Amino acid sequence: MNKLIVSPSPHVHGKDNTRRLMGDVIIALLPAVLVSIYFFGLSAIHLVAVSVVACVAVEFLIQKFLLKGKSSIGDLSAIVTGVLLALNLPVCSPWWLILIGAVVAIGIAKMTFGGLGQNIFNPALVARVVLLVSFPILMTGSAFHAPESGYIFGNAPEFVDATSGATPLALVKEQLAKGVAMDEIMKDPNLSYFQMLYARMGGSAGELSAIALILGFVYLLVRRVIKPYISLSVLLTVFIFSGLLYLGNPAKFVDPVFNLLTGGLLLGAFFMATDYVTSPMTTKGQIIFGVGIGVITVLIRAFGAYPEGVSFAILIMNSTVPLLNKIQPKRFAKEAQKK
Amino acid sequence: MSKFKYLLEGIVKNNPTFVLVLGMCPTLATTTSAMNGMGMGAATMAVLICSNMVISLLAPIIPDKVRIPCYIVVIAAFVTVVQFVMQAFTPALYETLGIFIPLIVVNCIVLGRAEAFANKHSVLESALDGIGIGIGFTIALTCIGLVREVLGNLSAFDHKFASSDGMLVFVLAPGAFLVLGYLMVIFNKIKGKKNA
Amino acid sequence: MAIKSSLRNMALVLTLVCLGASAAVAVIYAVTKDPIEIAKADKTNKAIKQVVPAFDNNPSEEILNIPADLSSPQETNKVYVAKKGDEIVGYAVESTTTKGFGGAFTIMVGFTPNGEVYNTSVISHSETPGLGAKITDGQSHFITQWNGKNLVDGSVKIAVTKDGGDIDAITASTITSRAYCDAMEIAGNVFNNINIQ
Numbered sequence: 003m004n005k006l007i008v009s010p011s012p013h014v015h016g017k018d019n020t021r022r023l024m025g026d027v028i029i030a031l032l033p034a035v036l037v038s039i040y041f042f043g044l045s046a047i048h049l050v051a052v053s054v055v056a057c058v059a060v061e062f063l064i065q066k067f068l069l070k071g072k073s074s075i076g077d078l079s080a081i082v083t084g085v086l087l088a089l090n091l092p093v094c095s096p097w098w099l100i101l102i103g104a105v106v107a108i109g110i111a112k113m114t115f116g117g118l119g120q121n122i123f124n125p126a127l128v129a130r131v132v133l134l135v136s137f138p139i140l141m142t143g144s145a146f147h148a149p150e151s152g153y154i155f156g157n158a159p160e161f162v163d164a165t166s167g168a169t170p171l172a173l174v175k176e177q178l179a180k181g182v183a184m185d186e187i188m189k190d191p192n193l194s195y196f197q198m199l200y201a202r203m204g205g206s207a208g209e210l211s212a213i214a215l216i217l218g219f220v221y222l223l224v225r226r227v228i229k230p231y232i233s234l235s236v237l238l239t240v241f242i243f244s245g246l247l248y249l250g251n252p253a254k255f256v257d258p259v260f261n262l263l264t265g266g267l268l269l270g271a272f273f274m275a276t277d278y279v280t281s282p283m284t285t286k287g288q289i290i291f292g293v294g295i296g297v298i299t300v301l302i303r304a305f306g307a308y309p310e311g312v313s314f315a316i317l318i319m320n321s322t323v324p325l326l327n328k329i330q331p332k333r334f335a336k337e338a339q340k341k
Numbered sequence: 342m343s344k345f346k347y348l349l350e351g352i353v354k355n356n357p358t359f360v361l362v363l364g365m366c367p368t369l370a371t372t373t374s375a376m377n378g379m380g381m382g383a384a385t386m387a388v389l390i391c392s393n394m395v396i397s398l399l400a401p402i403i404p405d406k407v408r409i410p411c412y413i414v415v416i417a418a419f420v421t422v423v424q425f426v427m428q429a430f431t432p433a434l435y436e437t438l439g440i441f442i443p444l445i446v447v448n449c450i451v452l453g454r455a456e457a458f459a460n461k462h463s464v465l466e467s468a469l470d471g472i473g474i475g476i477g478f479t480i481a482l483t484c485i486g487l488v489r490e491v492l493g494n495l496s497a498f499d500h501k502f503a504s505s506d507g508m509l510v511f512v513l514a515p516g517a518f519l520v521l522g523y524l525m526v527i528f529n530k531i532k533g534k535k536n537a
Numbered sequence: 538m539a540i541k542s543s544l545r546n547m548a549l550v551l552t553l554v555c556l557g558a559s560a561a562v563a564v565i566y567a568v569t570k571d572p573i574e575i576a577k578a579d580k581t582n583k584a585i586k587q588v589v590p591a592f593d594n595n596p597s598e599e600i601l602n603i604p605a606d607l608s609s610p611q612e613t614n615k616v617y618v619a620k621k622g623d624e625i626v627g628y629a630v631e632s633t634t635t636k637g638f639g640g641a642f643t644i645m646v647g648f649t650p651n652g653e654v655y656n657t658s659v660i661s662h663s664e665t666p667g668l669g670a671k672i673t674d675g676q677s678h679f680i681t682q683w684n685g686k687n688l689v690d691g692s693v694k695i696a697v698t699k700d701g702g703d704i705d706a707i708t709a710s711t712i713t714s715r716a717y718c719d720a721m722e723i724a725g726n727v728f729n730n731i732n733i734q
Binding site for chain 2: 102110132135136137138
């Protein structure tokens, strides 16, 4: 009997189609990249450039010399991984850190599993998590811990206003550990919503401007590259779950809007969780996927040791996707039972 | 001599880590450095040789229905002996390996060889098999430990060659899985080429 | 093949195997008992040697059990006394903190008789490699900054600079650094109470 493959549109067929989709994703990511360059200048260009070049180079070298086959860098998927990887790293990352990230993302997370379409885990996130565990000081620092050397062009990034350099979430967790009540913590001007919506915060290059990320998301929706179910269920779940926690104990938990705007949540919900290869195909599956990510993110942020949880949440839910794909639409399941 | 093939097979053809994929738990946990891996391999080899020989000796008189409990008691006795000896004479290694020394009892390699080999072969053959498998295990653990140590700690056999830390992921659990997986690929590729 | 699996045979063989195994283990136990004791004492003495000035007695034989908090005298810490001849050259205090990032960890703090910290070292811990695990680096600034400080006369605020204290924390390991301060404070209190006993 022929297997019926159930999947929602758009369907990825030949290389041209992949190329068009990847091109759209790159365009959607441009606002975030541009915001990053606006605030950090040469360092941001260094980050994105090294990342993209490294990812493409690693994929080309592996395909041509290790696997002795044809190179598929024309489908632009390596470039997308490169940009996403850059947005997940701190702006002050030295070139060798970015290179190792590229090797992990393309070499380990993508190629070892069989190339585009075969990987289980989101390559950029795998690289980010591996780097986070391997170089904790470099990855959680900000420009104020920036190493002096390690840049192919430009210098270590400079900041105009002095902050302690920690990301908003890390700042909050640290103050909470000291026993400061939430409303006291929120008086810190670096934590204002205005800053987060329009301007910049500490953290990775992609966490900067929510507006830029939302613009990209809307573009992807308009171009029919992705459907909104995953992103919306992630954001709604985070909002509701953290909202409940906040209502229960406002002194210990951040308010839900803060949660939405900080950390890599928007970047994760719009661009990382929606990656075709590593997300479910059915609508039901996608919603469950999004809810799962939301729940795990809030749990890690509120109760876990790390201040940020989106990367881990998405990777954990990635591993459930083969299971989620088995959830059939009711119609087809009933017909199969009849036979 | 034909009997030596039992020894050689344990190192490559039947390598317990890369081919038989047995004893994964201590492999992943104790290979944080080359010396630790080597120490664990040596301890397991000691138990393996002794238990193989004794079980081969006793196999004719052990009734079939109670053979597994008997093997386990023999293995546990030897593990306890090794544990006391290590605690007395190699205290540093004893501390580092910690709970994984008593866990040698449930290492599938030991019970597996007893069941698959020792109870069907002579004492000499069982001893040679124990040595071969033991050497294979020790080499595998030392290699994995060395890779993890070089990448994760920038040192080799406890001698640091750079002052900073390496990629920490390799001294933690995820790195263990990654290194084991890739070394397994490389090992089997080389083994495949040799046989072709 | 093996002998018949009758009930008599099975019971007999099992009993004999267990007896044999127990006998072998008992023999080895007796033989290694003393070397094990020596190895254990050696380990403690090594830790003590690292933290107090040179001594010639066996501190493991002169253990005081001093409480850190006089209002709960049953909870004591081990204090090893190091002597040269008849003169006390130092006290090594075992101190445990429960506030570590990976759980509790234990350190050995060496005091000179006048209350200054001579040196400290970690006995056991489960902190994160590369971050909190840096407490085991005896050459690091974090460890050496304690040497010479007097913890009981009020001259040192035992807290990390972030909390208004005088101690520089390990980069990106504030929680571990705070826990270490906690362990040092406990050790200081224990030292204070030695003379009261």
